[in-house]
Amino acid sequence: MKVLVPVKRVIDYNVKPRVKPDQTGVDLANVKMSMNPFCEIAVEEAVRLKEKGIVTEIVVVSIGVAQAQETLRTALAMGADRGILITAEGDVEPLAVAKILKAVADEEQPGLILLGKQAIDNDNNQTGQMLAALLDWPQGTFASEVVVEDGKVNVTREIDGGLQTVALEGPAVVTTDLRLNEPRYASLPNIMKAKKKPIDTKEAASFGVDISPRLTVLKVTEPAEREAGEKVEDVATLVSKLKAAGAL
Amino acid sequence: MSLIANRRDVDFMMYEFLNLDKVFQTERYQSYDREAVSAILDTAEAIAEDKYLPCAAKLDANEPSFDGEKVSIIPEVGEGLQAFAEAGFYAASFDEDVGGAQLPGIVNLTLAGFFSAANPGINSYAFLTVGAANMLNAVGTQEQKDKYLGPMLEGKWSGTMCLSEPQAGSSLSDIRTKATPTEEGHYLIEGSKMWISGGDHELTENIVEMVLAKIPGGPPGVRGISLFIVPKYRVNDDGSLGAKNDISLAGLNHKMGHRGTTNCLLNFGENGDCHGYLLGKPHEGLKNMFHMMNEARIGVGHGATMSALAGFLYSTKYAGERLQGRHPQDKDPSTPQLPIIEHTDIKRLLMAQKAAVEGASALLYYCTDLVEEQKLTDDKDAQNRLALLLEILTPIAKSWPSEFCLEANKHAIQVLGGYGYTREFPVERLYRDNRLNHIHEGTHAIHGIDLLGRKVSMFDGAALKLLLQEVQATLSATSEMSALGEYNKDLEQALKVLVETTETVKAHENVNTQLANATIYLDAFGHVVIAWLWLRQAQIATNALANAQGDDVAFYQGKLAACRYFFRYELPKALVQFKLVSDLDETCMDLKPEHLTGNNPL
Ligand SMILES: Cc1cc2nc3c(=O)[nH]c(=O)nc-3n(C[C@H](O)[C@H](O)[C@H](O)COP(=O)(O)OP(=O)(O)OC[C@H]3O[C@@H](n4cnc5c(N)ncnc54)[C@H](O)[C@@H]3O)c2cc1C
Numbered sequence: 004m005k006v007l008v009p010v011k012r013v014i015d016y017n018v019k020p021r022v023k024p025d026q027t028g029v030d031l032a033n034v035k036m037s038m039n040p041f042c043e044i045a046v047e048e049a050v051r052l053k054e055k056g057i058v059t060e061i062v063v064v065s066i067g068v069a070q071a072q073e074t075l076r077t078a079l080a081m082g083a084d085r086g087i088l089i090t091a092e093g094d095v096e097p098l099a100v101a102k103i104l105k106a107v108a109d110e111e112q113p114g115l116i117l118l119g120k121q122a123i124d125n126d127n128n129q130t131g132q133m134l135a136a137l138l139d140w141p142q143g144t145f146a147s148e149v150v151v152e153d154g155k156v157n158v159t160r161e162i163d164g165g166l167q168t169v170a171l172e173g174p175a176v177v178t179t180d181l182r183l184n185e186p187r188y189a190s191l192p193n194i195m196k197a198k199k200k201p202i203d204t205k206e207a208a209s210f211g212v213d214i215s216p217r218l219t220v221l222k223v224t225e226p227a228e229r230e231a232g233e234k235v236e237d238v239a240t241l242v243s244k245l246k247a248a249g250a251l
Numbered sequence: 252m253s254l255i256a257n258r259r260d261v262d263f264m265m266y267e268f269l270n271l272d273k274v275f276q277t278e279r280y281q282s283y284d285r286e287a288v289s290a291i292l293d294t295a296e297a298i299a300e301d302k303y304l305p306c307a308a309k310l311d312a313n314e315p316s317f318d319g320e321k322v323s324i325i326p327e328v329g330e331g332l333q334a335f336a337e338a339g340f341y342a343a344s345f346d347e348d349v350g351g352a353q354l355p356g357i358v359n360l361t362l363a364g365f366f367s368a369a370n371p372g373i374n375s376y377a378f379l380t381v382g383a384a385n386m387l388n389a390v391g392t393q394e395q396k397d398k399y400l401g402p403m404l405e406g407k408w409s410g411t412m413c414l415s416e417p418q419a420g421s422s423l424s425d426i427r428t429k430a431t432p433t434e435e436g437h438y439l440i441e442g443s444k445m446w447i448s449g450g451d452h453e454l455t456e457n458i459v460e461m462v463l464a465k466i467p468g469g470p471p472g473v474r475g476i477s478l479f480i481v482p483k484y485r486v487n488d489d490g491s492l493g494a495k496n497d498i499s500l501a502g503l504n505h506k507m508g509h510r511g512t513t514n515c516l517l518n519f520g521e522n523g524d525c526h527g528y529l530l531g532k533p534h535e536g537l538k539n540m541f542h543m544m545n546e547a548r549i550g551v552g553h554g555a556t557m558s559a560l561a562g563f564l565y566s567t568k569y570a571g572e573r574l575q576g577r578h579p580q581d582k583d584p585s586t587p588q589l590p591i592i593e594h595t596d597i598k599r600l601l602m603a604q605k606a607a608v609e610g611a612s613a614l615l616y617y618c619t620d621l622v623e624e625q626k627l628t629d630d631k632d633a634q635n636r637l638a639l640l641l642e643i644l645t646p647i648a649k650s651w652p653s654e655f656c657l658e659a660n661k662h663a664i665q666v667l668g669g670y671g672y673t674r675e676f677p678v679e680r681l682y683r684d685n686r687l688n689h690i691h692e693g694t695h696a697i698h699g700i701d702l703l704g705r706k707v708s709m710f711d712g713a714a715l716k717l718l719l720q721e722v723q724a725t726l727s728a729t730s731e732m733s734a735l736g737e738y739n740k741d742l743e744q745a746l747k748v749l750v751e752t753t754e755t756v757k758a759h760e761n762v763n764t765q766l767a768n769a770t771i772y773l774d775a776f777g778h779v780v781i782a783w784l785w786l787r788q789a790q791i792a793t794n795a796l797a798n799a800q801g802d803d804v805a806f807y808q809g810k811l812a813a814c815r816y817f818f819r820y821e822l823p824k825a826l827v828q829f830k831l832v833s834d835l836d837e838t839c840m841d842l843k844p845e846h847l848t849g850n851n852p853l
């Protein structure tokens with residue numbers, strides 16, 4: 004079975020984001036970027052399926068600026084086989100990403116698409132669901148366990164009430180949650196081997212789908228500073244203060 | 252903010268201070284480029300961050316123990332080393348033909364730094380294994396390499412260096428361990444080795460102890476010392492493990508720092524059946540051990556620098572968060588307190604750390620680059636020049652960081668005030684860890700004697716001359732840079748004093764008097780070297796500032812500020828010290844043991 008794993012290049016989770024002075028977005032100049040942690044989990048799961056002999060080929064795909072190639076290399080160093088870089092400028096919204104991925108899936112015909120449930124930059128949590136709808140494939144979102152058996156993909160999902168298991172008839176779309184696995188580190192020899200693995204580059208425009216943004220960003224601001232607290236004499240004062248503040 | 256690495260400074264050292272891009276263009280390293288190096292360093296930093304750093308305090312509080320049978324160590328140590336092995340880092344710097352990744356030495360130094368900043372107690376096991384494997388690779392027979400090298404480079408077996416004995420620490424010529432040849436070809440080893448780091452544990456399937464011993468009938472002193480491979484378990488011809496060799500752990504030492512690394516008193520041949528295998532030629536043991544030791548000495552200096560870096564990063568972060576007091580001119584108690592990083596004295600304490608850490612780093616990168624260039628050239632003259640520079644700089648590269656980066660750890664504690672003195676914060680542990688470094692791999696005094704008694708005069712002063720030329724080159728290159736004029740002049744002056752002091756000492760007839768203040772000379776000499784490297788960094792920063800943008804502006808300004816600090820606050824101390832040395836001051840030499848307390852301790 005072939006697996007397609009979309010991966011996104013995002014601001015590194017250790018970096019404290021700074022808003023651009025003109026409030027149009029987060030300042031990404033000279034900021035450390037890395038693979039979205041949820042995407043890492045998706046790559047790891049694909050590699051484990053390959054190690055189990057279930058998956059034969061792992062194709063990773065990234066949509067974004069040219070440097071997203073580095074993110075593909077990371078996935079290749081973790082064990083993916085080849086990469087597809089689809090270059091696009093600016094913010095590509097989830098629906099646009101899903102449309103491009105559908106086109107890629109039509110071409111590649113994977114048995115499974117594994118992707119992160121959300122990206123830590125915008126936290127949208129939409130791409131996987133939209134992609135499943137566009138492909139008209141079954142979906143298993145927020146996976147904490149994935150078992151491929153007898154042509155079915157059994158996905159244990161993390162839901163509000165606990166866990167739910169769904170059995171999907173492939174081909175299917177699965178989005179990964181945090182507890183699915185612990186991604187491996189890309190080893191030195193594998194980083195060097197990844198340099199020789201193929202990466203195909205295409206332009207987003209070549210897919211003939213409409214990727215123009217549908218949302219307008221009015222402004223991006225820092226969260227309000229937490230204000231200093233206040234000490235009160237006794238419980239009665241506390242209660243009256245809370246009432247005055249409309250909290251009770 | 253990372254507490255173990257400053258990646259911007261790492262990039263500065265690799266690509267601006269050194270020219271790693273040029274190294275990528277050589278045939279040997281052509282498969283590497285900036286992107287690959289960055290990915291490799293990301294992996295190293297992540298493993299150090301995830302597996303080494305979180306257990307550092309726990310490992311310090313729960314040192315390895317010995318129940319008379321086996322050594323127990325908290326499981327995090329094995330897990331950390333496993334991740335290190337799986338990442339392929341044991342074999343990183345080795346040649347491809349022995350299964351290595353042929354990683355440029357400069358990158359390997361950087362990578363190792365993350366682990367040593369995060370947790371030196373775990374890092375030592377890997378560091379010693381790589382050192383032992385290197386020595387084996389350099390002087391071993393093909394058969395020996397086939398047998399031992401593979402598992403060591405996979406991290407399945409570890410390595411040690413066994414020089415010291417209870418009665419012979421600084422004075423290696425007095426070792427007593429004996430190696431008696433047998434008809435079967437192996438030697439029987441008999442004797443005790445003290446202080447052996449990683450000497451015993453259950454972390455790896457086997458331990459390859461590299462032991463210095465004397466073959467009876469050989470020349471006296473260091474010329475009669477040979478080197479032996481002495482495995483904990485004997486190795487069969489097919490590579491499988493055989494019987495346990497006759498090595499016993501007599502006990503563990505309970506140390507001030509580096510507590511995660513077992514430190515062992517090992518008895519070899521208690522039952523007369525400890526097999527050892529000669530490595531290299533008989534009586535050339537010390538020379539061959541230097542394959543491991545010279546590298547280890549740069550490594551010790553680097554370890555000292557990394558402990559200081561961790562303290563610097565932690566105390567800088569703390570100083571930005573701790574609110575305390577107001578500026579001297581703001582007396583109004585109703586105004587908010589300041590983050591202490593705004594107090595000038597805290598800035599001084601932080602700057603002192605930065606100047607020590609980044610000054611020492613530059614020296615270690617420089618030395619590592621010399622080692623790298625040795626690998627890259629076939630030219631005999633160039634080889635000779637590089638070897639001489641390394642000869643004279645190795646005692647400095649080991650000793651200056653050990654002394655002044657320890658001082659930096661002291662400052663880190665001070666920044667934290669009372670909190671820094673407690674075990675709830677890492678800075679006191681970093682200080683204790685770092686305190687080892689001017690004791691092992693030759694004490695501070697021994698390196699002072701080595702520098703002043705041997706290195707500055709070797710081959711008619713050839714090594715010193717080469718170093719002076721290097722410094723002169725920087726002076727010439729910066730002579731027209733007006734912003735650096737003051738430093739240029741000060742360094743030229745200090746260099747002149749260094750040369751005059753050296754000449755004066757060499758001209759004196761009594762060797763004891765010559766070397767009476769060798770340690771002081773070592774410190775002062777180191778200060779001149781570090782001042783030189785700060786001037787080089789300032790030169791690069793001045794040029795780069797012209798086109799710098801964003802955070803880079805502050806980065807380069809910080810380099811200039813640190814250069815200024817070093818020249819104003821530190822370099823003048825060297826002049827006072829050189830005066831003492833060139834006066835051939837005998838204050839300490841004249842001291843009689845009974846002067847100390849009124850009783851004679853002898
Ligand atoms: C934590 C730790 C790990 C170590 N790991 C190893 C290891 O893995 N393998 C190994 O072989 N060894 C190891 N050592 C041993 C280390 O190299 C020795 O401790 C060191 O060489 C000093 O020897 P010593 O402790 O016997 O001190 P001594 O030699 O007794 O020195 C005591 C003091 O006397 C001074 N002194 C001695 N001789 C002279 C002289 N001629 N002139 C002036 N001053 C002198 C020294 O500078 C020192 O200040 C380790 C030590 C420690 C503490």
Ligand SMILES: Cc1cc2nc3c(=O)[nH]c(=O)nc-3n(C[C@H](O)[C@H](O)[C@H](O)COP(=O)(O)OP(=O)(O)OC[C@H]3O[C@@H](n4cnc5c(N)ncnc54)[C@H](O)[C@@H]3O)c2cc1C
Nearest residue numbers: 573575576577591594595596597665666667668669670672
């Ligand atoms: C073992 C121990 C025992 C102690 N015992 C007692 C005790 O019995 N009773 C008691 O009352 N206290 C005790 N103390 C507290 C001790 O007096 C304080 O730790 C000390 O006054 C420093 O305060 P701090 O730890 O809050 O550090 P901070 O005040 O936060 O200082 C941190 C750093 O900032 C610097 N700094 C702070 N303000 C300024 C300024 N205005 N200008 C320049 N630099 C500044 C300091 O010099 C220091 O380097 C003890 C502390 C320890 C560690």
